[in-house]
């Protein structure tokens with residue numbers, strides 16, 4: 001039997017822990033999805049969601065996994081060929097969707113933990129004839145944080161190339177300045193830095209993304225960015241949404257505002273990243289832990305650490321689970337070699353500090 005950990009001890013890099021007040025909000029009764037209550041619900045979420053994405057554009061709200069909006073990005077945003085920046089499993093997923101949607105993907109790969117830097121992107125774009133670039137901001141499989149602002153600036157030097165960004169473990173956990181950076185499409189999922197139950201995708205599309213989509217007839221129906229954009233302008237859902245997840249969203253947006261707003265949320269996540277960095281610089285490093293990504297390229301929401309010589313990431317995660325603390329083992333080929341601590345959402349520096357102490361104890 002699996003034991004349910006106490007609240008504040010569930011550091012999986014998604015889904016992350018959901019506050020009881022949010023779960024409670026989901027128990028509200030159903031409402032007609034074409035009635036005024038639905039419009040109120042979506043209109044109420046609109047302002048806070050724009051703040052979250054730092055945008056003046058409407059935020060598209062879908063009740064599907066984040067991968068749904070990744071597919072939307074491709075089907076509505078890639079005409080023929082994309083340059084896919086592959087820094088880990090989620091970058092590879094993005095490239096794979098480009099191909100399964102019948103477009104070409106040219107992959108730009110880096111070793112695990114690495115990031116694609118602006119000069120590499122510029123070289124690749126000069127060499128390849130593409131109409132879009134796909135990228136992952138915070139690569140949850142390796143803990144690496146891409147320099148998205150600088151990459152966006154490079155993409156903008158090229159004519160008619162859209163920049164499509166997976167912000168699943170960055171939006172809400174570190175600055176994502178959609179309009180200022182000029183992102184054409186950026187999306188997230190509810191179960192990561194927003195600490196909501198899974199099942200919600202949120203995204204923002206630039207004007208030129210929507211214009212391009214209009215000219216791609218085979219962009220599909222259910223995940224059509226044009227339909228989403230038009231519905232969002234009227235605070236309407238496209239189809240019957242998972243209404244309970246919208247209640248959760250509405251409640252969480254209130255909680256974020258009450259806790260000091262988006263800047264306070266970023267600050268708390270930065271402090272959590274620094275907590276792990278300080279630990280690795282001290283006791284954790286003495287025990288043999290080191291970072292997979294380099295300094296300046298570390299996610300604020302997930303820390304991926306190489307485990308000490310002779311230890312196994314999966315075993316360490318199991319040992320912690322026996323103590324009632326949940327973390328992620330490594331992802332894919334990094335399963336045994338690394339651990340991943342998902343310090344995102346509503347987690348605190350205090351609980352993270354306690355987790356690191358338990359980690360020290362189980363290693364003895």
Ligand SMILES: *Cc1c(COP(=O)(O)O)cnc(C)c1O
Nearest residue numbers: 014065066067090140168169189
């Ligand atoms: C979790 C995650 C996804 C996939 O989210 P789903 O909701 O499972 O589709 C995509 N990208 C990144 C970076 C993630 O961390």
